[in-house]
Amino acid sequence: MAAFVDRVTLHVTAGNGGHGCVSIKREKFKPLGGPDGGNGGKGGDIILRVDPQVTTLLDFHHLPHRKAGNGEPGKGGLHPGKHGEDLILGVPAGTVVKTKDGDILGDLVNTGDEYIAAIGGMGGLGNAAISSDKRKAPGFALLGIPGTSQDIVLELKSMADIALVGYPSAGKSSLIAAVSAARPKIADYPFTTLVPNLGVVQAGETRFTVADVPGLIPGASEGKGLGHEFLRHVERCAAIVHVLDCASLESDRDPISDLDTIEAELANYEADSTFAGTDGTIVPLIERPKLIALNKVDMPDGAEMAEFVRPELEQRGYRVFEISALSRNGLRELSFAMAELVEQARAEQVVEAPVVEVPVIRPRYSNKEEFYIRREEQNLEPLWRVIGEKPERWIMQTDFRNDEAVGYLADRLAKLGVENKLFKAGAKPGDAVVIGSEEDSVVFDWEPTMAAGAELLGGSRRGEDVRLEDRGNRKTREEKRAEHEDRKSAKAAARAELEAERKAGIWTESVNAKNAKKAAGKKAAQEEE
Ligand SMILES: Nc1nc2c(ncn2[C@@H]2O[C@H](COP(=O)(O)OP(=O)(O)OP(=O)(O)O)[C@@H](O)[C@H]2O)c(=O)[nH]1
Numbered sequence: 001m002a003a004f005v006d007r008v009t010l011h012v013t014a015g016n017g018g019h020g021c022v023s024i025k026r027e028k029f030k031p032l033g034g035p036d037g038g039n040g041g042k043g044g045d046i047i048l049r050v051d052p053q054v055t056t057l058l059d060f061h062h063l064p065h066r067k068a069g070n071g072e073p074g075k076g077g078l079h080p081g082k083h084g085e086d087l088i089l090g091v092p093a094g095t096v097v098k099t100k101d102g103d104i105l106g107d108l109v110n111t112g113d114e115y116i117a118a119i120g121g122m123g124g125l126g127n128a129a130i131s132s133d134k135r136k137a138p139g140f141a142l143l144g145i146p147g148t149s150q151d152i153v154l155e156l157k158s159m160a161d162i163a164l165v166g167y168p169s170a171g172k173s174s175l176i177a178a179v180s181a182a183r184p185k186i187a188d189y190p191f192t193t194l195v196p197n198l199g200v201v202q203a204g205e206t207r208f209t210v211a212d213v214p215g216l217i218p219g220a221s222e223g224k225g226l227g228h229e230f231l232r233h234v235e236r237c238a239a240i241v242h243v244l245d246c247a248s249l250e251s252d253r254d255p256i257s258d259l260d261t262i263e264a265e266l267a268n269y270e271a272d273s274t275f276a277g278t279d280g281t282i283v284p285l286i287e288r289p290k291l292i293a294l295n296k297v298d299m300p301d302g303a304e305m306a307e308f309v310r311p312e313l314e315q316r317g318y319r320v321f322e323i324s325a326l327s328r329n330g331l332r333e334l335s336f337a338m339a340e341l342v343e344q345a346r347a348e349q350v351v352e353a354p355v356v357e358v359p360v361i362r363p364r365y366s367n368k369e370e371f372y373i374r375r376e377e378q379n380l381e382p383l384w385r386v387i388g389e390k391p392e393r394w395i396m397q398t399d400f401r402n403d404e405a406v407g408y409l410a411d412r413l414a415k416l417g418v419e420n421k422l423f424k425a426g427a428k429p430g431d432a433v434v435i436g437s438e439e440d441s442v443v444f445d446w447e448p449t450m451a452a453g454a455e456l457l458g459g460s461r462r463g464e465d466v467r468l469e470d471r472g473n474r475k476t477r478e479e480k481r482a483e484h485e486d487r488k489s490a491k492a493a494a495r496a497e498l499e500a501e502r503k504a505g506i507w508t509e510s511v512n513a514k515n516a517k518k519a520a521g522k523k524a525a526q527e528e529e
């Protein structure tokens with residue numbers, strides 16, 4: 001049986017937007033018929049959607065990198081590029097989407113629930129769409145924007161209806177093999193089962209899944225043995241069957257004390273809030289409905305022991321079944337009792353789950369203000385960073401090899417009020433202005449004359465822009481850009497080095513230091529907003 005996968009890291013990259021097209025209409029007798037370059041197509045999104053046919057995350061384990069289709073570039077004759085195809089990934093019901101740090105991004109519960117994991121980049125406008133009275137035949141088009149990408153963690157919370165728990169070698173795997181088509185490994189040494197096995201059981205009308213969880217030992221709730229990891233699996237099951245070994249050869253064990261030990265571990269296990277129900281509550285493991293299976297009654301000692309402990313267990317309020325996974329005694333009764341528990345749990349869930357419209361969960365944007373300006377310093381000179389969704393998008397849309405396109409960008413920035421804000425913040429002509437966050441940022445010399453369009457600047461020829469001319473001994477735009485690039489790559493190199501050292505275990509951060517850092521980061525983020 002394939003390994004059970006209940007947690008995967010997925011790298012999603014949406015499609016890139018197609019570039020806009022630069023084209024001029026050419027007709028007989030009308031050599032310059034105006035711009036007719038079409039817009040680029042939008043890149044495809046990546047959407048996770050609950051699909052009832054999908055029951056595991058195994059596919060993502062095998063193919064953890066997913067990319068949606070790119071938008072096609074626009075064409076002449078006003079032909080728009082085709083949109084990139086969305087990539088719709090089917091996930092099982094009960095998939096929780098988290099960041100790598102464990103923050104919950106989405107909880108996909110019902111069939112059809114969606115989470116948009118990556119958003120396709122906008123297509124660039126073609127030169128037809130950019131043209132205006134002022135800019136009659138633009139010799140440039142806007143670039144398509146790269147699709148967003150992120151690493152997400154998928155966790156499956158609804159693993160099975162029933163979990164079989166018990167000491168190693170109690171016969172859990174044997175039981176699941178006897179009641180379902182699952183064929184887990186069975187052997188008489190402890191911890192034979194290392195990952196949960198799932199089996200589908202049919203009892204009368206009821207069909208349900210049973211998980212055979214690796215053996216638990218004292219201290220499991222603190223991570224002993226394979227402990228904590230597997231209690232996490234149990235947590236997702238509605239009901240629990242204790243499999244007790246009535247024929248254990250270990251002198252210090254008997255079914256009652258085994259049960260007490262396992263119950264103590266269940267009681268000690270601290271719930272993971274991810275697995276809370278729709279109303280935010282969690283039924284502690286210890287309070288889940290339970291049955292007791294006294295196993296190995298095919299052995300004379302086992303039958304004797306089962307008879308001996310039955311009254312006490314019943315007195316404690318349990319329904320007790322004497323079974324043999326080997327000879328298949330008592331399995332029918334046990335299966336029907338499990339089916340009853342499952343039916344009850346399902347009935348309760350239907351009442352609980354409120355009918356809501358299918359939630360579509362999108363990555364969040366902050367659009368409080370269109371942009372803000374932050375003063376930084378670079379080589380003792382001021383550096384003004386413009387941060388905002390629009391300016392950053394415009395940067396990505398700009399073909400910097402085309403001066404006309406750069407002029408268009410300048411117009412857009414001025415119109416948005418970047419000029420004014422820079423001025424108010426105290427920027428001086430010639431200061432370096434950076435647009436965008438670290439990775440995709442672009443540096444400029446600030447010239448407060450930017451308000452005018454490129455073609456309106458006195459004396460400049462088409463394709464030339466006085467703003468780009470050298471200005472005496474002041475650092476040129478190229479120099480500043482080179483400096484900026486150096487700084488960016490130096491930072492990236494430093495980051496990579498740290499990462500490598502961390503991986504090599506050269507230094508480790510204490511949990512406290514890490515938390516303090518996280519808190520500081522959050523505070524900074526709040527201040528920024
Ligand atoms: N006689 C007898 N032996 C059994 C019965 N059920 C299981 N066994 C034996 O007990 C041993 C352990 O069985 P498993 O099913 O692997 O036990 P487990 O609980 O899954 O053990 P772990 O995976 O290690 O936690 C095997 O040798 C089985 O053949 C039973 O009903 N009767």
Ligand SMILES: [Mg+2]
Pocket residue numbers: 172173174184185186192193212214215
């Ligand atoms: Mg096993």
